[in-house]
Amino acid sequence: xxxxxxxxxxxxxxxxxxxxxxxxxxxxxxxxxxxxxxxxxxxxxxxxxxxxxxxxxxxxxxxxxxxxxxxxxxxxxxxxxxxxxxxxxxxxx
Numbered sequence: 001x002x003x004x005x006x007x008x009x010x011x012x013x014x015x016x017x018x019x020x021x022x023x024x025x026x027x028x029x030x031x032x033x034x035x036x037x038x039x040x041x042x043x044x045x046x047x048x049x050x051x052x053x054x055x056x057x058x059x060x061x062x063x064x065x066x067x068x069x070x071x072x073x074x075x076x077x078x079x080x081x082x083x084x085x086x087x088x089x090x091x092x093x
Contacts, residue, residue: 036077048081 003025011021032050035042041051057073 046084048079050079053078
């Protein structure tokens, strides 16, 4: 599902225009990005939580050449789904 499809679905569900809904969704994304950049954890009940984890530097291989490459320490976002979301996607049809 693309962002445009989400905007259409949410707009129909809440009765806003697509432009208003897109502005809300864009604001939501900006708020999450800004909070994660600051190192905060975000918990949305019923959906899950976002946090930043630090990956340590490591030695990897370039699959094309087979040569060794040193990967630097980096921060990556991580999403952990809530119990409700995990149950919802595992319901038998």
